[in-house]
Amino acid sequence: MTTAAAPVEHAVEVKAVSRVFTGRKGASVTALDAVSLTVAPGEFVSLIGPSGCGKSTLLRLIADLDTPTEGSIEVFGKSARQARIDQDYGIAFQQAGLLPWRTVAGNIELPLELHGTGKAARRERAAELIELVGLSDFAGHYPDQLSGGMQQRVAIARSLAESPSLLLMDEPFGALDEMTRERMQNELVRICAETSAAVVFVTHSIPEAVFLSNRVVVMSPRPGRIRDVLSVNLGRMSDRGENLREDEDFFHSVSQVRELLHGSAPTGARGVETR
């Protein structure tokens, strides 16, 4: 309904969404309580918080892998369900989730194959993406021949296969060691700059959230709520590189997020003006 009225629509619009899981014997857990959030096209937003704060639940709701108990979610002005059917997003999980009986190229081609892209076009696109994630020598390898980091790069390439304008990532680097992790972050920043997709990124690493994001959404658990949203002004994606990690502003934002995560009461610091 917004398509005609508003020329610039949100990539994601979450309106007063709650998700209550009902366990056995009627016990219920409120995973998300009246959460509202918008993500602009091309914006990188991280969801951060301790375990049980509902950040993964929120991502799954946006992906329509789960349905909210209350509230509504729109993706590019459509219902989350319609957006999923229209394949408006690409998704990557904490586990790479590659099909072990398919090669790297076969895994990346999977979504294209399911949606009826021709063989030649599929090949070409897969080759492009393999190049993008730097696995050119491994196109014919099987997942069990790759390291965890390489598998995760294949999963990211697969999520980009249909050039989505929204990427949903659920702790994709969570199982990687710190060095691989930082390298993957650098690559993700580069990929985002090249594809200009909006990203919703779930993590529980503070530096990771700050390094990657335009905005960091800090969440608190039981019930899952958004405690605060911090804008990170560290420049455009294309300008972010390894030396950003040594930057004064980077450290400042990291400590701000940390304070928001640990401080019990919401502080006055909303945004970047406060120093």
Added chain:
Amino acid sequence: MSTPASTPGSVRGGRGASGLARTVLPPVLLGVVAILLWQGFVTVLAVKPFILPGPFAIGEQFGINLQNVVNGMVVTGRNALIGLVLGAIVGVLLAILSALLPILDEMAAPIVAAFAVVPIVALAPVLYTMFGANAETARQLVAALAVFVPVYFNTLKGLRMVRPVHRDLMRSYAASSWQATKTVTLPTAVPFVFTGLRIASSLAVISALIAEYFGGPVGGLGKSITSAASSSNYGLAWAYVLGSIILGLLFYCAALGLEKLVSRRAPA
């Protein structure tokens, strides 16, 4: 029959030639030593052949009657193979149906479990009366029934092993249920089917052979063992037993080879 379900890919090869020598040599040595001890035991204590013939005597009978033993292996092997294929096809198809229709699974589970505890060869005499004592059908059916149980259980288990992340992925792709079945569910289940087949392969031979003890045409290994033993030709009876062991090993190794082949890319 006691282990209808086990994990595939638990046996993995992939060592070099020296590793192969190291894995093959010790058991071969042990076998040679055991045979020599056995022969020594029989010779020194002058054990009567109807109690236990020496391995050399058995080997001699095996050599002399090689053609008969091989003929017996062909007859019994054919019954076992037909049973294996039949039981496997029915087992896989029924498992797929059970996975698709939970109600069918609920109905079938106790019946199949009952099959698993019933000594299936006990059905042989009844089947001989049903299909006539001149046909091999009864033996093939006994083998098929024995094969059906592990194949059914393993396939059903395999069809339920789809990882949650793959299920989420298929949903995120808005894949139809047939697409999800074809791309994820069936390939996930394949190694489990072959594990079932590996277990079933030796069962097929055992059942086809034991079924011969209860009647039916002559020519198979089981009948030959009983007739050689009843005519006091103990060396020959043992030669047929040796043939049965070889047949069982052939089936098992073929099934194991297939399983290894398809489990190479099995989810860890």
